[in-house]
Amino acid sequence: MTGRPARPFEFMTSSSLVAVTGRRAADVRELLEGIKAVPGSSIYHHSHQAYREWQTFDRPPVHDFGYWTGEVLREKGLGEKLTAIDPTQFDDIRGFREELVRVIERHLEGSPSRLHCPPGSEFTFCQSVSLISDTGIRAGDIGGFIEAMGRVTNRSLYYHLFEARLRLQRADNDFSIWFRDQLGQPDLAAQISRLDIAVHSLDQIRARLFVILGQYQGISALEMVRRVAQLPVDMVETLLTEILTLPVRTATSFWGKSPSTLANALTKGIKRAKKGRRSHGPGTA
Amino acid sequence: MALARLEDYREVIGGAELEELKQLARHLGGVRMAHVNSTSVGGGVAEILHRMVPLLRELDIRARWDVIKGGDDFFNVTKLFHNALHGKAETITDDMYQVFLDYNRRNAQELDFGGQDCVFIHDPQPICLIDKREQGRGCWVWRCHIDISAPHAGLWEFLRRYVERYDGAIISSPGFAQQLAVPQYLIPPSIDPLADKNRELPDDFIAGVLDKYAIDRSRPIVTQISRFDRFKDPLGVVEAFHAVRRKIDCQLVLAGGGATDDPEGLLVLEEVKQRAGADPDIHILHLPPGADLEINALVRGSTVIVQNSLKEGFGLTVSEAMWKSKAVISRPVGGITQQVIHDATGLLVHSTEGLAFAIRSLLANPDTAAHLGRNARQFVRHNFLITRHLRRYLLVMLALRNPTQQVIEL
Numbered sequence: 001m002t003g004r005p006a007r008p009f010e011f012m013t014s015s016s017l018v019a020v021t022g023r024r025a026a027d028v029r030e031l032l033e034g035i036k037a038v039p040g041s042s043i044y045h046h047s048h049q050a051y052r053e054w055q056t057f058d059r060p061p062v063h064d065f066g067y068w069t070g071e072v073l074r075e076k077g078l079g080e081k082l083t084a085i086d087p088t089q090f091d092d093i094r095g096f097r098e099e100l101v102r103v104i105e106r107h108l109e110g111s112p113s114r115l116h117c118p119p120g121s122e123f124t125f126c127q128s129v130s131l132i133s134d135t136g137i138r139a140g141d142i143g144g145f146i147e148a149m150g151r152v153t154n155r156s157l158y159y160h161l162f163e164a165r166l167r168l169q170r171a172d173n174d175f176s177i178w179f180r181d182q183l184g185q186p187d188l189a190a191q192i193s194r195l196d197i198a199v200h201s202l203d204q205i206r207a208r209l210f211v212i213l214g215q216y217q218g219i220s221a222l223e224m225v226r227r228v229a230q231l232p233v234d235m236v237e238t239l240l241t242e243i244l245t246l247p248v249r250t251a252t253s254f255w256g257k258s259p260s261t262l263a264n265a266l267t268k269g270i271k272r273a274k275k276g277r278r279s280h281g282p283g284t285a
Numbered sequence: 286m287a288l289a290r291l292e293d294y295r296e297v298i299g300g301a302e303l304e305e306l307k308q309l310a311r312h313l314g315g316v317r318m319a320h321v322n323s324t325s326v327g328g329g330v331a332e333i334l335h336r337m338v339p340l341l342r343e344l345d346i347r348a349r350w351d352v353i354k355g356g357d358d359f360f361n362v363t364k365l366f367h368n369a370l371h372g373k374a375e376t377i378t379d380d381m382y383q384v385f386l387d388y389n390r391r392n393a394q395e396l397d398f399g400g401q402d403c404v405f406i407h408d409p410q411p412i413c414l415i416d417k418r419e420q421g422r423g424c425w426v427w428r429c430h431i432d433i434s435a436p437h438a439g440l441w442e443f444l445r446r447y448v449e450r451y452d453g454a455i456i457s458s459p460g461f462a463q464q465l466a467v468p469q470y471l472i473p474p475s476i477d478p479l480a481d482k483n484r485e486l487p488d489d490f491i492a493g494v495l496d497k498y499a500i501d502r503s504r505p506i507v508t509q510i511s512r513f514d515r516f517k518d519p520l521g522v523v524e525a526f527h528a529v530r531r532k533i534d535c536q537l538v539l540a541g542g543g544a545t546d547d548p549e550g551l552l553v554l555e556e557v558k559q560r561a562g563a564d565p566d567i568h569i570l571h572l573p574p575g576a577d578l579e580i581n582a583l584v585r586g587s588t589v590i591v592q593n594s595l596k597e598g599f600g601l602t603v604s605e606a607m608w609k610s611k612a613v614i615s616r617p618v619g620g621i622t623q624q625v626i627h628d629a630t631g632l633l634v635h636s637t638e639g640l641a642f643a644i645r646s647l648l649a650n651p652d653t654a655a656h657l658g659r660n661a662r663q664f665v666r667h668n669f670l671i672t673r674h675l676r677r678y679l680l681v682m683l684a685l686r687n688p689t690q691q692v693i694e695l
Contacts, residue, residue: 124459
């Protein structure tokens, strides 16, 4: 299918307000009791806030249960096992919670160790209130979608890749569903579905989406910079670094230029875009 | 410097983020919002409100800011309350409670909250103003900026009765959570990237400040910015510096204010000077209030920033240094654990020996320090800027319109 889609993609965004539940855990048993007792919104918060908030720290996001157990409580083995439970692989929070419980209970059966965290470092169970709104940004085709990618926040990416799928129990992420069902691009949809969103920051995911989409459109690097100019400079830099650190062969074959030529062009492009934005006032990208 | 306008933040946070903020505010449709605290100058709360209220107005939130009045007797009591909430052993008498209630009552008579859609009461001083709430109208929020993790039991019981009459409370750190019958939202404080303390500075200005204090720009500079207070452990920093100096030629800057009106602070300052001895590479700078540009320059001119606090509320000086892309070494206390992710946005240490080793390792590996600094800036941009703070306040107002829902479609 090559015609215009029946329905444009509507970019939504999700804001998270964090509230504490008042419940704390200082060791593995208390963590287990908490995991069993707290509302699903608390499990969701601790399993997903890392994906929402994580920046490119040279290591993948780790959900709160795995991080606290491994890094704060120093139960390294259990921490690894919990970290390996990937919440993006579950269709609902109940399944993720049950798996956490199963792994911790098995650990406790085999190991009576009761390490306590240092005072003040307790696991504080929180929960999120999600406030979902329409950004008003629409895309009718791949070109429009790429342009929108330069105008939406990470929160919008998060909503469509993580939150909507889980909350609305969709079979895939929103982007892939739209490319497949509305644009008739099953290969593109499959490529986006294959992105391992659990081991990348949202900045990295955005960079990879740009590369995948650019390949379909044959968009030049400078054009790309122009389109992402509404993002903060730091984010643009991260984006470009991500793109440039893809294997050299991939970058060269995609752009038809060597990485160093590309880097120079990109740097000039950023400066020009920023200068243009200043001289033309707000909103000019 | 003139206050920044909302549009000035576009360069810092990006157009996408700014547009989302405006969109969120539109869902509130020009609500009336009142903030009340106890001082218009000095302290972090006033500093934030000075900047936040005009920004709220630019977002078409009809925001106002009231300051309660009180005599010395009231502020002596509230200072003592403040210390007691921080866990200091204090004796609180019935007379003190009476003074507190009398002033709250007088202020309640003078202030009118009629027609306000949302009232944010900051900290304990004006907490009893909840008595002014009109039945069934508006949302009332108690915004607590202080560490109430281990409060004086009797005082907390007294305050809790008021807190639980609000629609919700806001705390700065998960560790400050209490058992309450109302929702407790988690909102960290923030820094303003465009304020004198944080804004970009020309290199020659930074060089000028370092020269003014005879700090050698050609050698590494390790800096702690804080009051001369035992809880900031400046003596530990000097000790760590001595250990580092055995291996690396570097300098130490300890800069802060607040000692002249605080006998304990003066004592600590003297001890630090004594411990530093005649070492020309230890620069102890007692800066006057309002030296924001100089503090900014000192941080920007430093190689590594240390925050060796043994106890801390939130510790915004950490975010201030992180925003300047500095590698920060800190202890995991209070709100610092929200800012420094070990080995990702900075380094966390647990001892003076650990501090010395961490300083050495970062001075010897500037690439690692630069990498931590880059991550740190990015982390602050996402989490601890005033625009994020503003956004979270808007979210609280929207959430309290639908208090029973976990997912709210706007």
